[in-house]
Amino acid sequence: MERDDLIVNDSYSLNAYHDAEHGKEIRKKIVRVTILLTLITAVEVALGVYIKQGTTLWPFVKVGFIILTLVKAAYIVAVFMHLGDERKSLRYVIIVPYAIFIIYLLVISILESNYINEVWLQFKP
Amino acid sequence: MASDATKALDKSALWGGGMSPFSVSYGKMMMWFFLVSDALTFSGLLVAYGYARHAYTGPWPIGEEVFHALPGLTGSYPLLYVALMTFILIVSSVTMVLAVEAGHRLDRRGVTIWMAATIVGGFIFLGSQAWEWSHFIHGSAGYIIGNDNKIYHLSEEIPHLGTAADVASFELILNRGEANESRIGGQEAVRLYNAKVQHVQGANLTINEYGPPQYGNFFFFITGFHGFHVFTGVLINIIVFIGVLRGVYEKRGHYEMVEKTGLYWHFVDLVWVFVFTFFYLI
Numbered sequence: 066m067e068r069d070d071l072i073v074n075d076s077y078s079l080n081a082y083h084d085a086e087h088g089k090e091i092r093k094k095i096v097r098v099t100i101l102l103t104l105i106t107a108v109e110v111a112l113g114v115y116i117k118q119g120t121t122l123w124p125f126v127k128v129g130f131i132i133l134t135l136v137k138a139a140y141i142v143a144v145f146m147h148l149g150d151e152r153k154s155l156r157y158v159i160i161v162p163y164a165i166f167i168i169y170l171l172v173i174s175i176l177e178s179n180y181i182n183e184v185w186l187q188f189k190p
Numbered sequence: 191m192a193s194d195a196t197k198a199l200d201k202s203a204l205w206g207g208g209m210s211p212f213s214v215s216y217g218k219m220m221m222w223f224f225l226v227s228d229a230l231t232f233s234g235l236l237v238a239y240g241y242a243r244h245a246y247t248g249p250w251p252i253g254e255e256v257f258h259a260l261p262g263l264t265g266s267y268p269l270l271y272v273a274l275m276t277f278i279l280i281v282s283s284v285t286m287v288l289a290v291e292a293g294h295r296l297d298r299r300g301v302t303i304w305m306a307a308t309i310v311g312g313f314i315f316l317g318s319q320a321w322e323w324s325h326f327i328h329g330s331a332g333y334i335i336g337n338d339n340k341i342y343h344l345s346e347e348i349p350h351l352g353t354a355a356d357v358a359s360f361e362l363i364l365n366r367g368e369a370n371e372s373r374i375g376g377q378e379a380v381r382l383y384n385a386k387v388q389h390v391q392g393a394n395l396t397i398n399e400y401g402p403p404q405y406g407n408f409f410f411f412i413t414g415f416h417g418f419h420v421f422t423g424v425l426i427n428i429i430v431f432i433g434v435l436r437g438v439y440e441k442r443g444h445y446e447m448v449e450k451t452g453l454y455w456h457f458v459d460l461v462w463v464f465v466f467t468f469f470y471l472i
């Protein structure tokens with residue numbers, strides 16, 4: 066595996082420069098991602114409006130919302146914020162600590178809120 | 191005012207190791223670190239919302255039943271307005287990324303146009319949010335707490351400065367949405383309304399017509415905190431836009447400042463994507 070932190074060259078971000086040709090390609094990619102993000106939002110709204118909470122389909126829709134949102138977020142971070150073009154080391158420094166903390170926070174708060182909910186139900190006046 | 195930096199510094203003077211770690215400039219790296227910490231703040235808020243909602247034992251308000259109005263129109267358009275706000279923010283994110291792309295080609299005109307479009311998009315979003323807050327605070331018909339301490343929902347909104355007797359076919363609904371729902375109409379409804387303890391309409395920090403008080407509080411805090419981010423984002427965009435107009439970045443030889451403010455702007459869009467899902471959809 067290539068160690069990208071040892072490469073000594075001028076790929077410093079201030080020198081990020083591309084010509085008109087390459088710019089056209091990048092703009093095409095931007096348009097594609099825009100259409101995709103808009104479509105995902107439209108699908109989410111349609112699902113939210115037509116499938117009511119409490120129906121048998123609802124739990125699947127809920128999981129679908131979370132997956133679609135993560136897809137949207139991934140495209141925004143990777144393409145719009147150019148994290149996909151950064152070095153691997155920077156990508157991991159940003160994503161890994163965040164992901165670990167969020168997973169921990171989610172697990173602990175789901176467990177705890179389940180417990181609190183049970184207690185409240187049990188001692189409801 | 192100090193003059194703008196135009197001279198490029200030797201990189202080995204800037205970094206102890208002679209080169210920049212991760213091959214990004216100091217400013218961009220710090221912007222990313224700031225965004226990670228800000229993302230943790232928003233995650234904390236959204237997780238707290240989920241916690242409160244999950245632990246709550248009563249019914250929790252449903253997004254499409256609370257947010258179904260469009261400005262200037264009557265009738266029900268569930269979630270359309272919020273979807274429109276999402277679309278506005280996505281579009282302004284796209285114009286921002288186009289400004290960054292133009293900056294990489296040192297195309298000053300392109301950067302100017304796209305940054306101006308981004309700022310306009312930011313203002314449209316802020317205006318939309320102001321309308322949404324105003325609508326949420328004023329509410330619709332609402333409910334009354336009767337003198338028997340029961341909750342009666344109003345069938346129709348009482349017009350401003352009007353009384354219940356002015357509304358044709360005024361009805362009060364007991365146990366709305368449940369199996370034993372019953373409607374009270376005519377003189378009896380007006381009498382009950384006039385003997386009410388409180389008419390709950392719209393939302394404030396202690397009570398709201400949509401559901402438990404936490405719901406209103408989380409709405410104000412989460413969308414408010416996000417709206418404040420949008421506001422500061424627009425301000426930073428305007429400052430950088432003035433720099434673009436003055437040719438500061440052209441003299442400097444790179445448009446990295448546009449890229450850095452762009453990172454913040456995309457982050458604001460990213461947060462809204464999550465707020466949209468977890469507050470409005472689920």
